[in-house]
Amino acid sequence: MTEEKDLETAIGFKVIFKKEVSDKILWLTQNYEKEISGWLTGEMKGSYVYVDNILFPHQEVGGASVDTDGKNLIDLRKEYGDECLRIIGHWHSHNTMSAYWSSTDDDFMKIYVQPRDFGLFVVSAVDEPFRIKLIFMKPLMFSFDNVPYTTFFTNDTLAKELESMIKEKIVEVKFMQTEKSEEAINNSGNNLFNIEREVSKRVFINKKNNILYVRDLTPEMMDLFDNFINKIVKKKNMSEINYQNGTKTLVISCKNKRNSRILRDDAREILTRFFEEQDDVMNSIMEGENVDTGNQAYLDENYNYNNQREASGYPVWDHP
Structure with missing residues (x-):
């Protein structure tokens, strides 16, 4: 971790969020109680990564997980058109946890970057700064964690827009008791x-x-x-x-x-x-x-x- 941080500082990578994008991420992190995700669009110029939009797919969310299947990605392309071709990375929230990379996150990042030159990954949590990772695949694979960034304060005018998006696209998965889950409950003191x-x-x-x-x-x-x-x-x-x-x-x-x-x-x-x-x-x-x-x-x-x-x-x- 220390070596990566020293290396990224020497190289000087920095992520710059368009105000509207960082506002949306901050609002959703602080006001939606489950994990939620979105695709980040933008471009890289030199040592700067510019993020200018966030695309929200239809998704199923649990208490600490997000699932976006193939059909939802097709719907994403239908909704946003060629803007999907500008996707450079992914964001998700850890609303009830700290901003860290879980094993599930690590697996997802490895899959995402395989056919690409690079990938940008952002995780957010309440009361914490964004945690950002850059992974490059060419000419060799390099991974830089805790990349610095420029962000902005949240904007209350986004509330209605994002509340509408949640109602339209987010499906909250309810707990359903099966034989396996019943056994797990019995084994964990009910x-x-x-x-x-x-x-x-x-x-x-x-x-x-x-x-x-x-x-x-x-x-x-x-x-x-x-x-x-x-x-x-x-x-x-x-x-x-x-x-x-x-x-x-x-x-x-x-x-x-x-x-x-x-x-x-x-x-x-x-x-x-x-x-x-x-x-x-x-x-x-x-x-x-x-x-x-x-x-x-x-x-x-x-x-x-x-x-x-x-x-x-x-x-x-x-x-x-």
């Missing part, structure tokens, strides 16, 4: 999703600056965090980002790597217990039992988080 994976997507650290992000917090989750976060984190080190759907992201600046990791583990533990309690509640409701949904252990005014940590053998918090 959870309809993997709690550990869900929690790790919501709580992560930017290792470059020790900033902790706790994302997609509902009001119920915020009640849990307010009870201990405010006691161990100075207000000047914490901020909140509010979204139209009523959720929040906590952004916490930690003074060192150790504290950021301790707080990350604490946050993940709280969310894990929250999801486990919700799962128990749902199971109890299904069985017709009366249940308490108050998460009282966390909401009790006398609950002392440092005492709880000390009793568990963990270091007592100073502050991030």
